[in-house]
Amino acid sequence: MSEKIALRAGAKVAEKASVKVASKTVANTSGKLAVKAIPIIGWGITAGIVIWDVLDYQVNATKGKEILRENISEYLKEVKTELLSDSEGNIMGAITYWENSLKERIAKR
Numbered sequence: 001m002s003e004k005i006a007l008r009a010g011a012k013v014a015e016k017a018s019v020k021v022a023s024k025t026v027a028n029t030s031g032k033l034a035v036k037a038i039p040i041i042g043w044g045i046t047a048g049i050v051i052w053d054v055l056d057y058q059v060n061a062t063k064g065k066e067i068l069r070e071n072i073s074e075y076l077k078e079v080k081t082e083l084l085s086d087s088e089g090n091i092m093g094a095i096t097y098w099e100n101s102l103k104e105r106i107a108k109r
Contacts, residue, residue: 083092 085092
């Protein structure tokens with residue numbers, strides 16, 4: 001009877017020791033693999049980001065140039081309208097008013 005108890009106790013102790021040894025071995029091995037894999041993963045992520053940036057730039061540069069051209073064209077049309085139209089609230093209106101008042105003063109003298 002005592003042999004069975006001793007065998008069971010010995011088996012449990014051996015089982016715990018083998019689990020500890022196995023877990024340490026796995027931890028050491030996986031740690032070494034992780035240390036070796038981290039630079040590879042880092043370079044992979046870096047390459048992916050660079051590729052994404054290049055593609056994103058090409059797509060957005062084309063769209064951005066079209067939008068910029070449209071905005072510049074609209075802006076220049078607005079500037080032309082403000083400068084050349086004859087209304088009270090713009091630059092040309094102020095110049096026309098000044099010119100007419102100057103002509104009137106000259107005509108009075």
